[in-house]
Amino acid sequence: YDASLVSLLVSRMVGSHHTPHGSAGRKDEKHRRRACVCVCACVRAYLVPYLILLVLIGIPLFFLELAVGQRIRRGSIGVWNYISPRLGGIGFASCVVCFFVALYYNVIISWSLFYFSQSFQQPLPWHECPLVKNKTSTYVVPECEKSSATTYYWYRDALDISDSISEGGGLNWKMTVCLLAAWSMVCLAMIKGIQSSGKVMYFSSLFPYVVLICFLARALLLKGSVDGIRHMFTPKLEIMLEAKVWREAATQVFFALGLGFGGVIAFSSYNKRDNNCHFDAVLVSFINFFTSVLATLVVFAVLGFKANVMNSKCVALNTNRIVALLGNGIEATLIPHHINLTQVSQVTADDYHQMIDIIKGVKEDEFQKLGLESCTIEDELNKAVQGTGLAFIAFTEAMTHFPASPFWSVMFFLMLVNLGLGSMFGTIEGILTPLIDAFKVRKELLTVGCCALAFSIGLLFVQRSGNYFVTMFDDYSATLPLLIVVVLENIAVAWVYGIDKFFEDLKEMLGFAPYRFYYYMWKYVTPILLLVLLCASFIQLIMTPPSYSAWIQEEAVEKTLPFPPWGIGVCISLVVMAIMPVPVVFCLRYFNIVDDGSDGLAAVSYKKGRIIKESGRPEDDDDASLIHGKSPSEAPSPMPGNSIYRKQSGGTEGDAAPNGRYGIGYLMPSTPDTPESDS
Numbered sequence: 001y002d003a004s005l006v007s008l009l010v011s012r013m014v015g016s017h018h019t020p021h022g023s024a025g026r027k028d029e030k031h032r033r034r035a036c037v038c039v040c041a042c043v044r045a046y047l048v049p050y051l052i053l054l055v056l057i058g059i060p061l062f063f064l065e066l067a068v069g070q071r072i073r074r075g076s077i078g079v080w081n082y083i084s085p086r087l088g089g090i091g092f093a094s095c096v097v098c099f100f101v102a103l104y105y106n107v108i109i110s111w112s113l114f115y116f117s118q119s120f121q122q123p124l125p126w127h128e129c130p131l132v133k134n135k136t137s138t139y140v141v142p143e144c145e146k147s148s149a150t151t152y153y154w155y156r157d158a159l160d161i162s163d164s165i166s167e168g169g170g171l172n173w174k175m176t177v178c179l180l181a182a183w184s185m186v187c188l189a190m191i192k193g194i195q196s197s198g199k200v201m202y203f204s205s206l207f208p209y210v211v212l213i214c215f216l217a218r219a220l221l222l223k224g225s226v227d228g229i230r231h232m233f234t235p236k237l238e239i240m241l242e243a244k245v246w247r248e249a250a251t252q253v254f255f256a257l258g259l260g261f262g263g264v265i266a267f268s269s270y271n272k273r274d275n276n277c278h279f280d281a282v283l284v285s286f287i288n289f290f291t292s293v294l295a296t297l298v299v300f301a302v303l304g305f306k307a308n309v310m311n312s313k314c315v316a317l318n319t320n321r322i323v324a325l326l327g328n329g330i331e332a333t334l335i336p337h338h339i340n341l342t343q344v345s346q347v348t349a350d351d352y353h354q355m356i357d358i359i360k361g362v363k364e365d366e367f368q369k370l371g372l373e374s375c376t377i378e379d380e381l382n383k384a385v386q387g388t389g390l391a392f393i394a395f396t397e398a399m400t401h402f403p404a405s406p407f408w409s410v411m412f413f414l415m416l417v418n419l420g421l422g423s424m425f426g427t428i429e430g431i432l433t434p435l436i437d438a439f440k441v442r443k444e445l446l447t448v449g450c451c452a453l454a455f456s457i458g459l460l461f462v463q464r465s466g467n468y469f470v471t472m473f474d475d476y477s478a479t480l481p482l483l484i485v486v487v488l489e490n491i492a493v494a495w496v497y498g499i500d501k502f503f504e505d506l507k508e509m510l511g512f513a514p515y516r517f518y519y520y521m522w523k524y525v526t527p528i529l530l531l532v533l534l535c536a537s538f539i540q541l542i543m544t545p546p547s548y549s550a551w552i553q554e555e556a557v558e559k560t561l562p563f564p565p566w567g568i569g570v571c572i573s574l575v576v577m578a579i580m581p582v583p584v585v586f587c588l589r590y591f592n593i594v595d596d597g598s599d600g601l602a603a604v605s606y607k608k609g610r611i612i613k614e615s616g617r618p619e620d621d622d623d624a625s626l627i628h629g630k631s632p633s634e635a636p637s638p639m640p641g642n643s644i645y646r647k648q649s650g651g652t653e654g655d656a657a658p659n660g661r662y663g664i665g666y667l668m669p670s671t672p673d674t675p676e677s678d679s
Contacts, residue, residue, distance in 0.1 A: 094262035
């Protein structure tokens, strides 16, 4: 499909999972999510599919995750254990997916840090190709001359990339240092939990909007920006019939809203009991969409300017070719009289196209041999690169033509670092909160251990072949497992827990009954659409052998190469490892190999349809369930403390839960209770 579509890198780099703006502990937390800024796939063929899937999949599932987190008051592991202990593996699968994403996502932040550090130069270091001097002459580096200055800087100076994934080439020390800095920032921000990270969210929420508006205002004053925006909104309806477009649009919905990662559930568990999470879901989803359109306008306005610059160079180059061919393949009589070829710089694009049309009409059979290009803005925009190339090649090249280009480069990469860290906070919280809820470990130790382990594994991505592993992890460790997790979440709530009971819970929690639209979405439409997308993904995986784009140094071009056999094994292993917790936990509990909750995985003990009576504790004054002296058996949803739960063997069983939900029983230690998580 169109090469001008916004890249996955920028769409994820400037999209973030949701993080709260402040925290005073779980009891008092008012969960304010910032609309994630993402350059999503809302261009050309993606605009309509993205909007449709946002309404049919994105908003219903985002509302569902917010609701179950706010209702059950636990992280992703505890939520699915509560619904059914056999489905506890969904939460662990979310943690694994979050960990895989964090591994390579922070590498992208390290790339942005490197470019940010190199932006304080005039001219920018990727402004022009480097020269090689010897005793007799000075010449441009061949690899750079065959490609471009920004492409050469990205592949050779920044990544020092190898020719294939099989050539490790050793560590790139510059990127290793940047990766260490990126993980250090994440660790320091997360070590004290969202109390500390939330304080910077006001800045990180507003700063991207300031940068985007400044970029848009500057870009609109540049020649060609309107051409880029027109290109953005010109649909290619035939592309909408391709399954790949819908699958990519659905993937973007998941990443834009943070669905399946567990971060939304973790953060919504800090909400007050009566928070209107339905309003939050709709508001955040549509602000996300319109912010994405704003960000995409900026990208295409800048790309339109770059396309005009490149088109002007194309016109000048091909006009010189016409001058060289006069009398030697092209007659001078074919050149219109008003065009002065003695001053090539004054030949406009319209003049060139007029000459080309005349020459093509007269020498139709010989035109291909002349080697003249069409030089149109549309062609230049269609050449726009995807993936990491959009941020680190196309956008950086466009900024070299800006007045005061170092300033704009600093602002752009500071925005990417800022938003990338915001995304990492949500991703790491999706790992830490469920594990703390399940195993009751210290937040500081778990945070440091998680970041240290991730940095150690992340060294794989900062070797010379590291970019190829980033592509591998992005394609196979997140997208397909994430889709499976989201499918299981929808089925768990709608069919295992029961959509009718869930609606009753929502009515009690929100104070009003949600629209019946969500009833049919959760029960029928959304799971069917997700299963169709899942089947399409498996079909594509089977029909399209895993491959990657390799940079060939001698030819200075990208080539699509198949993964070696061991690479295919790694791709399959990533998918299997991500979803393995689901069947493992199910089998362990189905065959009673591990009793429900007795091993610490569930953090609570479950008795289906019954609850264990326990008197309320005056000091447990959480506003959601223990307020007004209610005991857990009277509360509408369980509110565990920060104690270590264990299975109760001899407790007295009470009646079924009054709201029709399964109750839980636990023994409280003699120490005073604290909120469920420090995070």
